[in-house]
Amino acid sequence: xxxxxxxxxxxxxSAGGTVAALLFPVHVFLVALAFPLGALPAxxxxxxxxxxxxxxxxxxxxxxxxxxxxxxxxRFRYTxxxxxxxxxxxxxxxxxxYGAALAGTAATAYVLLTLTx
Amino acid sequence: xxxxxxxAVTRYRPEEEAEPTVETYTVPFRKDWVVLDALNHIKxxxxxxxxxxWSCRMGVCGSCGMMVNGSxxxxxxxxxxxxxxxxxxxxxxxxxxxVRDLIVDIGEFLHKLKKVKPWIVRAExxxxxxxxxxxxxxxxxxxxxxxxxxxxxxxxxxxxxxxxESHFTGPAAIALAQRYNLDSxxxxxSGRVEILSDHEGMWGCTFVGDCSRVCxxxxxxxxxxxxxxxxxxxxxxxxxxxxRGSR
Ligand code: SF4
Ligand code: FES
Numbered sequence: 001x002x003x004x005x006x007x008x009x010x011x012x013x014s015a016g017g018t019v020a021a022l023l024f025p026v027h028v029f030l031v032a033l034a035f036p037l038g039a040l041p042a043x044x045x046x047x048x049x050x051x052x053x054x055x056x057x058x059x060x061x062x063x064x065x066x067x068x069x070x071x072x073x074x075r076f077r078y079t080x081x082x083x084x085x086x087x088x089x090x091x092x093x094x095x096x097x098y099g100a101a102l103a104g105t106a107a108t109a110y111v112l113l114t115l116t117x
Numbered sequence: 118x119x120x121x122x123x124x125a126v127t128r129y130r131p132e133e134e135a136e137p138t139v140e141t142y143t144v145p146f147r148k149d150w151v152v153l154d155a156l157n158h159i160k161x162x163x164x165x166x167x168x169x170x171w172s173c174r175m176g177v178c179g180s181c182g183m184m185v186n187g188s189x190x191x192x193x194x195x196x197x198x199x200x201x202x203x204x205x206x207x208x209x210x211x212x213x214x215x216v217r218d219l220i221v222d223i224g225e226f227l228h229k230l231k232k233v234k235p236w237i238v239r240a241e242x243x244x245x246x247x248x249x250x251x252x253x254x255x256x257x258x259x260x261x262x263x264x265x266x267x268x269x270x271x272x273x274x275x276x277x278x279x280x281x282e283s284h285f286t287g288p289a290a291i292a293l294a295q296r297y298n299l300d301s302x303x304x305x306x307s308g309r310v311e312i313l314s315d316h317e318g319m320w321g322c323t324f325v326g327d328c329s330r331v332c333x334x335x336x337x338x339x340x341x342x343x344x345x346x347x348x349x350x351x352x353x354x355x356x357x358x359x360x361r362g363s364r
Contacts, residue, residue: 006320007350014347078323082281 009074009098016071023064058112066105073101122146122197123204124155126167129215137215140164141204152192152200152207153181156219169219176333179267182274183219184208189274191333210274212283226270229286232312233294238305256301263296263341265334272328272338278321285321286313288328288338295341298348310349319345 035042043051051057077097080086086093121143129137142163144155153171160167171181174193181192186206197205213221243250272288273279279287294313298306313319322342329339 003315003320004353006316007314007346007353010320010346011350011354014350082278082323085281 009070012067012070013074014071016067016069016074019063020068020071024068027064052112052115058115062108062112065108066101069101069104070098073097119146119202122155122201124152124159125204125206126156126159126219127208127215128167128218129209130166131217137209146197146201146203148196148198150197152183152185152190152195152197152205155197155205156192156207167219168217177267179269182210182269182271184211184274189271189331191269191271194333210270212274212276212280213270221270223270225283226268226273226287226290229290230268230293232286233290233297233309234305234312235290235293235297237297237300237303238308239302240304250302252301259301260296260299263292263299263336263338266293266296266336266338267334269333271331271333272336275327275331277325277327278323282317282321284317286318288322288342289336291319291322291345292336292338292341295345298345310352313345314349319349322346 030040034040052061074097077093080093080097081090122145123141123143125139125141127137128140142155142159144158144163147154153174156167156169156171169181169183169192171193172178173180176191176194179191182189183192184190184207185192185195186200187208189210192207197203207219209215209219209221213223213226216222237250266289268289270289276285276288278285291313294309297303298309315321319342322339324339324343326339329337332338
């Protein structure tokens, strides 16, 4: 792996970790517990659809999905590399992991940009 | 309370045996005894050939580190009563080559320490007539915790990356580099970052955190390494984004 990219990938990794640690619990609580259990009134599809029309909400969703993907990529890369000791596959592993995060990021961007009214 | 306790101690006499073996010894069990006291008792009363390092008996010299029941410990601070009823397994620090019995080869570790230039680097020394380099208490606090390391190497024995990749510079040495980077008198940070910005340096660390857990001096090498990564990553990003002059 290109050593020059490492600091950048690590920054994405730590930013993703921070996002996942701070924001995921809120979403998990709302979507997986509060709404289905009726503790809070679940918003309607139309209301949510209206919400994502706002550019700031789209940026928020983009960050919420993309950065943790890079967090996963970095962790999973080292889990395979150190954990399973697949040293000979180091480049392939890196390309697959960060590639998957890039693909997920691109897909998120595509969905968010092409959302219709 | 039992009056004796058994120790299963690794023995390795390279002139006699090809592989390390285990020998058991039974010693008096006393509440105020640490594992090192038990080893000294064995050496004084049972087998004078047992070899191990120690000096201060008070957690200062850093020479008595061994694996006790599988965890890296200062044996002068590991109370027998915490391991009762035994047997207590005493082995040389893992991930180091064994020289003899409980003594490991620290040559590579010393080489790694030296590699990070653990001294105050100055572009230009100020003349003696100007007196010493003064520091405020805040400037001392910036690096103080990282300067408490006694080079006991427990963190190396705890670190799975050290176990997997023997060239990894390792917790204590990277924390030591950070100790000097954070010292207001030092100007050597850019030189150190060149040495440590690779997979054998800070980027080899995957933040398992066991180094900080076993450190008897609360140095928190894991925190030092993550701080170091953050500074390096931000500096690298700046060097990509900003024109030379404004860095
Ligand atoms: S950082 Fe802690 S565990 Fe590591 S060598 Fe220094 S004192 Fe020992
Ligand atoms: S004998 Fe000095 S630290 Fe244990």
